[in-house]
Amino acid sequence: MMMNNSLKSLSKIRSGTIISGKWHGKRYTIIKELGAGANGVVYLVRASDRQAALKISDNPSSITSEVNVLKSFNKVQGSALGPSLLDVDDWNQNGHQYSFYVMEFIKGPDFLSFVQQKGPEWLEVLVLQLLSDLEILHQNGWIFGDLKPENLLVTGPPARIRCIDVGGTTLNGRAIKEFTEFYDRGYWGMGSRKADVGYDLFAVAMIIINTAYPKRFNKTTGGESQLMEMVRRKPELKRFEPMLKKALLGKYASAAEMKSHMLGALRPSQKQSVSSSTPKSRTQLHQKKYRTAVSKPKKKSRFLETLLLITAVSMIYVFYLYIQVL
Amino acid sequence: MRTGTLKQILLITDGCSNQGEDPIAMAALAREQGMTINVIGVIEQDVIDDQGLKEIEGIALAGGGVSQIVYSQQLSQTVQMVTRKAMTQTLQGVVNKELQQILGGSTTSMEDLPPEKRGEIMEVVDELGETVELEVLVLVDTSASMKHKLPTVKEALLDLSLSLNARSGSNRFSVFAFPGKRKEVEKLLDWTPNLETLSSIFPKLTTGGITPTGPAIKEAMSYFQQKRSLRRFLSNDDEQFFEESI
Numbered sequence: 001m002m003m004n005n006s007l008k009s010l011s012k013i014r015s016g017t018i019i020s021g022k023w024h025g026k027r028y029t030i031i032k033e034l035g036a037g038a039n040g041v042v043y044l045v046r047a048s049d050r051q052a053a054l055k056i057s058d059n060p061s062s063i064t065s066e067v068n069v070l071k072s073f074n075k076v077q078g079s080a081l082g083p084s085l086l087d088v089d090d091w092n093q094n095g096h097q098y099s100f101y102v103m104e105f106i107k108g109p110d111f112l113s114f115v116q117q118k119g120p121e122w123l124e125v126l127v128l129q130l131l132s133d134l135e136i137l138h139q140n141g142w143i144f145g146d147l148k149p150e151n152l153l154v155t156g157p158p159a160r161i162r163c164i165d166v167g168g169t170t171l172n173g174r175a176i177k178e179f180t181e182f183y184d185r186g187y188w189g190m191g192s193r194k195a196d197v198g199y200d201l202f203a204v205a206m207i208i209i210n211t212a213y214p215k216r217f218n219k220t221t222g223g224e225s226q227l228m229e230m231v232r233r234k235p236e237l238k239r240f241e242p243m244l245k246k247a248l249l250g251k252y253a254s255a256a257e258m259k260s261h262m263l264g265a266l267r268p269s270q271k272q273s274v275s276s277s278t279p280k281s282r283t284q285l286h287q288k289k290y291r292t293a294v295s296k297p298k299k300k301s302r303f304l305e306t307l308l309l310i311t312a313v314s315m316i317y318v319f320y321l322y323i324q325v326l
Numbered sequence: 327m328r329t330g331t332l333k334q335i336l337l338i339t340d341g342c343s344n345q346g347e348d349p350i351a352m353a354a355l356a357r358e359q360g361m362t363i364n365v366i367g368v369i370e371q372d373v374i375d376d377q378g379l380k381e382i383e384g385i386a387l388a389g390g391g392v393s394q395i396v397y398s399q400q401l402s403q404t405v406q407m408v409t410r411k412a413m414t415q416t417l418q419g420v421v422n423k424e425l426q427q428i429l430g431g432s433t434t435s436m437e438d439l440p441p442e443k444r445g446e447i448m449e450v451v452d453e454l455g456e457t458v459e460l461e462v463l464v465l466v467d468t469s470a471s472m473k474h475k476l477p478t479v480k481e482a483l484l485d486l487s488l489s490l491n492a493r494s495g496s497n498r499f500s501v502f503a504f505p506g507k508r509k510e511v512e513k514l515l516d517w518t519p520n521l522e523t524l525s526s527i528f529p530k531l532t533t534g535g536i537t538p539t540g541p542a543i544k545e546a547m548s549y550f551q552q553k554r555s556l557r558r559f560l561s562n563d564d565e566q567f568f569e570e571s572i
Contacts, residue, residue, distance in 0.1 A: 023440050038407065060437050061414055064448040071445070088441040097437060174456045175492035177410065181403065186488045193492035 011041045021089030056100035063099040069169045081133040082166045106162045111149035129161045135255040143195035145170045146178045147203035170195040182216045189222040198250035205247035331459040333361040339467035340368050342378040343539030352543035353389035363389025364412045401482040406489040417454045457495040464501045473533040480528040487521040504542035505534045511545040
């Protein structure tokens with residue numbers, strides 16, 4: 001996509017340039033460009049004693065929207081999904097006013113390169129971390145929206161998944177603001193573009209599929225048939241197949257549910273990996289066994305629930321009779 | 327705050343107009359009547375000429391909208407981005423006007439407020455963007471050079487209706503092609519909330535030589551006005567609620 005003119009000038013700020021805030025008066029020295037998107041350019045800057053990332057745009061409303069999201073993220077305890085917000089200000093330059101915000105500089109390889117370098121066992125770890133973060137986000141009423149591997153960086157050690165672009169984050173129930181076709185439920189004809197939990201989980205499934213197809217692929221027929229066919233073609237996706245299917249069809253009610261399903265498929269392989277070097281093939285062998293183990297406590301709790309209900313109802317009935325007799 | 331219905335004209339073209347009124351003047355006229363004009367210039371490997379580029383930017387500027395030049399593969403995403411951006415821009419304008427009334431002379435827009443105070447205003451704009459009624463009149467250039475881009479245009483428009491129908495506010499679309507079979511402009515699709523019927527119309531489109539962009543915008547304007555008087559009779563039936571009785 002081509003950028004409009006004022007954005008182009010923003011992507012050419014030379015290193016050493018000092019950006020000084022109009023309202024708060026803080027000064028930032030440009031070190032280098034980190035990336036450019038549809039809504040602005042991100043630079044690595046030096047702020048007094050440390051490095052930070054600065055996003056600048058000619059569109060104050062998109063900066064304000066993102067700042068709103070970052071602020072509410074920072075209020076959420078325990079979520080490390082977005083970068084923390086350091087400053088918001090305007091910069092006057094050559095008669096133009098640009099808006100910018102400064103955030104924590106998150107450094108590390110992106111999701112796909114990390115998994116490729118470190119090995120497929122890291123895929124589960126990162127996806128589980130991502131699902132935990134999404135669960136917290138969802139509980140606070142937000143949907144991430146534009147979830148994709150380019151926006152996910154792995155910091156560390158210890159390895160921790162972080163998200164660097166919150167531009168697509170939308171309130172649950174509203175229309176998705178920004179998306180990338182490959183990870184978008186609407187593009188594949190698998191549902192609407194309304195922000196809900198299922199929208200993010202669909203994107204998580206597509207990210208997992210993306211690891212087996214680093215170059216992505218285009219829509220032909222679309223829908224469940226094409227996506228599941230692509231999953232079946234890759235042996236490395238085999239262990240995720242039931243999970244991917246559920247996520248693509250929007251059958252998970254929450255990120256936590258998807259996480260526990262994933263852990264369920266994983267646990268035996270963790271046990272095995274201590275003693276053997278080929279955990280992958282064992283995973284499938286043990287999958288079934290584990291699932292029955294998981295459903296047992298559930299049944300137990302259901303039974304308890306029934307028992308409790310019956311006792312409660314009969315007690316009320318006895319009480320009722322007692323009153324009637326009196 | 328009532329914003330009424332947002333009216334947008336979305337012009338999809340690949341070059342310069344060559345017949346009839348000056349499209350930039352027509353765009354300015356449309357803006358005066360409360361419409362916004364967005365322009366998307368679709369190019370392939372071919373680079374758009376300077377004159378065409380100037381016209382595209384000029385129409386959007388005069389029409390108070392957004393313009394974007396894009397390779398046809400990225401059309402779908404651009405169409406929805408441009409529409410949204412223009413919506414925000416228009417709503418921002420409405421909100422700015424209110425601000426000026428509340429805060430008085432010196433504050434004319436959100437940018438005059440310190441960043442801390444913009445957050446809440448932006449939330450109002452976002453909220454309006456989600457709920458406001460939207461009408462988009464799509465004008466598709468069907469001159470000869472557009473011929474092989476039309477399937478992509480169709481996909482992009484279907485995708486647009488998918489994006490916008492995820493909002494809680496209602497949407498109406500209509501589609502016009504220029505040049506038409508006999509006239510300069512031809513109506514392909516009357517006001518409808520979803521564009522699915524496009525799939526059957528688009529393949530039948532014939533492409534022709536001239537590019538009467540100006541007359542097309544003029545025609546689109548009058549179509550907005552005609553419809554307005556008729557719409558009064560249609561009630562908002564999506565406001566019905568059923569209360570459960572026990």
